[in-house]
Amino acid sequence: MKTHVIEKKNADLFFVEGKGYKARKNLKTQGIFVGDKIVLNEKEGVIEKVLERKNYIIRPPIANLDKMFIVIAPIPKPDFYLVDKLIIFCKVKGIEPTLVVNKTDLMSEKEILGIKNIYSSFLKVVFVSAEKGDVVKLKKEVKGICAFAGQSAVGKSSLINAIFEEAREKVGLLSKKVERGKQTTRVVCLHHLGGKNYLADTAGFSKLDENLLNIEKNEICRYFDEFIEFLPKCEFNSCSHIVEKKCGIKDALKLGKISEQRYNSYVKLFEVLSGKGR
Ligand SMILES: Nc1nc2c(ncn2[C@@H]2O[C@H](COP(=O)(O)OP(=O)(O)O)[C@@H](O)[C@H]2O)c(=O)[nH]1
Ligand SMILES: [Mg+2]
Numbered sequence: 001m002k003t004h005v006i007e008k009k010n011a012d013l014f015f016v017e018g019k020g021y022k023a024r025k026n027l028k029t030q031g032i033f034v035g036d037k038i039v040l041n042e043k044e045g046v047i048e049k050v051l052e053r054k055n056y057i058i059r060p061p062i063a064n065l066d067k068m069f070i071v072i073a074p075i076p077k078p079d080f081y082l083v084d085k086l087i088i089f090c091k092v093k094g095i096e097p098t099l100v101v102n103k104t105d106l107m108s109e110k111e112i113l114g115i116k117n118i119y120s121s122f123l124k125v126v127f128v129s130a131e132k133g134d135v136v137k138l139k140k141e142v143k144g145i146c147a148f149a150g151q152s153a154v155g156k157s158s159l160i161n162a163i164f165e166e167a168r169e170k171v172g173l174l175s176k177k178v179e180r181g182k183q184t185t186r187v188v189c190l191h192h193l194g195g196k197n198y199l200a201d202t203a204g205f206s207k208l209d210e211n212l213l214n215i216e217k218n219e220i221c222r223y224f225d226e227f228i229e230f231l232p233k234c235e236f237n238s239c240s241h242i243v244e245k246k247c248g249i250k251d252a253l254k255l256g257k258i259s260e261q262r263y264n265s266y267v268k269l270f271e272v273l274s275g276k277g278r
């Protein structure tokens with residue numbers, strides 16, 4: 001059975017490889033998302049069936065997201081709490097997170113190393129510069145259905161444009177420039193970059209409400225990958241890793257095996273989910 005991916009949606013028309021199709025009447029068309037995998041009846045030119053989704057997100061509205069590029073830059077100052085929340089969000093949703101550090105043209109080796117030291121043991125980290133057109137490493141990471149997330153002004157639109165620019169030069173992909181800086185609500189569109197690889201032309205999540213994570217405060221520590229090996233050293237199973245005396249996480253922090261920055265994100269999230277933070 002051959003399946004296709006919805007790349008664009010316009011009223012009741014769904015686009016697959018540039019061609020518009022209607023859906024069978026029994027399918028609720030408002031429930032079909034860009035990214036949905038579908039079975040086409042080419043003869044009749046209709047969508048026959050929508051396959052079960054692995055996930056979907058609302059902003060941008062995409063189904064079956066495989067990978068999220070979480071973008072940071074030296075300017076504006078990185079919001080690592082947002083980064084760490086987005087990593088958890090990805091885990092919850094079955095999305096592979098990748099940390100993209102943009103504007104490396106403005107960074108020192110020391111700054112680059114600082115980020116590597118914290119994240120690269122448990123996360124793919126790529127360093128790029130949209131300004132310099134240095135995005136090949138990022139383009140190679142576009143596997144499956146991918147979208148960008150991150151604070152405003154870190155360069156998400158610039159990176160999307162740079163990747164499309166590169167793709168257009170290489171394979172003659174037709175694409176218009178993504179509009180920069182405009183906060184208009186527009187429908188998301190997936191650009192096919194060959195094979196099963198698609199990139200959303202718009203970014204999401206410049207903020208993330210903690211409630212969207214849908215996890216209990218006592219589960220948070222299990223979403224911080226580098227914490228897991230130290231959990232058995234906590235005296236209590238229900239350890240909050242904040243006030244307890246005999247705590248594997250706090251010991252690891254003291255020994256520099258867990259970064260202060262990541263631990264601070266953990267504490268902040270724990271407090272927010274306890275109703276204390278914000
Ligand atoms: N120096 C430098 N500036 C960049 C780079 N990428 C983007 N910018 C600038 O950062 C600003 C915000 O970029 P934009 O793509 O609109 O960010 P977005 O809000 O995340 O979509 C713009 O002025 C860009 O020209 C980069 O690699 N280096
Ligand atoms: Mg933008």
Ligand SMILES: [Zn+2]
Nearest residue numbers: 234239241247
């Ligand atoms: Zn503990």
